[in-house]
Amino acid sequence: RxxxxxxxxxxxxxxxxxxxxxxxxxxxxxxxxxxxxxxxxxxxxEVEAKEEESALVLRAVESALQSVELSREREGRHLRLDIESHVRQLRRVAARVEKEAQKLRESSVEIAQRQTSEADAVAPVADWVLKGDIHEEAVRLKSHVEALRRLSSEPGPVGKKLDFLLQEVQRELNTISSKAPQLSVVRLVLEGKDGVEKIREQAQNVE
Structure with a gap:
């Protein structure tokens, strides 16, 4: 003007x-x-901009848009790397939970075998161990975590899918902690829940 x-x-x-x-x-x-x-x-x-001035303005706008896009890409890569790091943590937790589940199952078998000679004294303990069998939950937990691992490396919008899988992981961890209150299991559950929360925080910023 x-x-x-x-x-x-x-x-x-x-x-x-x-x-x-x-x-x-x-x-x-x-x-x-x-x-x-x-x-x-x-x-x-109104004064029409000269052709050279128009070209300069267009280049400036294009440069600004490219900078914004590059910034978003860098942020996206950082978020995904962070999520992948926490998913690896969950994989370690799931593997250790699976081992604990195997130990509990072996203990239940051993105690069940002893019941034949020590029925009155051992039966309450055996019932407690049998009720604490978390093998199925451990298998499902491992499956959900593997799905998280695959999803975290997929291109495109994954925020909603991540949130769904995190809910499934959280559900299995809650069930495991309620069925097997042993200290070793509780510690793993707490570590797993911490990883879930950290991934959930980052997932909110992923489209």
């Missing part, structure tokens, strides 16, 4: 004011404040 002053009209105004001063003996001088009181003295008009 360009602001134009109508100098011809201004000269007419000034000449008219001077005549009025002489004719009626008025005092005062015409100053810049007079210009602001007469808006028709100015006219704003």
């Amino acid at each position: 360009k602001l134009d002053l109508d100098e011809g009209l201004l000269e007419q105004y000034i000449a008219s004011l001077k005549r009025l001063k002489r004719k009626f003996g008025l005092k005062g001088e015409v100053d810049l404040s007079f210009l602001t009181a007469v808006p028709e003295l100015f006219q704003v008009r």
Whole structure:
């Protein structure tokens, strides 16, 4: 845009004011404040940008858009790397839970075999161990974590899928902790839940 002053009209105004001063003996001088009181003295008009200026503007806009896109890509890569790191943590937890499940199952078999000779004393313990069998939950946990691993490396929007799988992992961890309150298992569950929460925080920023 360009602001134009109508100098011809201004000269007419000034000449008219001077005549009025002489004719009626008025005092005062015409100053810049007079210009602001007469808006028709100015006219704003649109000016077409030169071809070179237009090209510069377009290049600047394109450069800014590219910078934004690169920034988003870098942020996306960082988020995915962070998620993959926590998924590896969950894989370690799932593997250790699977080992604990095997130990519990072996213990239940051993105690069940001893029941034949020590039924009264061992039966309550055996029932407790049998109820604490977490083999199926450990298998499902491992399966969900493997699905998380595959999903975390997939291109495109994965936020909602991640959230769904995290809910499944959380559900299995809760079931495991309720069925097997042994300290070794509880520690693994807490570590797993910590990993789930960290992934969930990052998943909120993944499209």
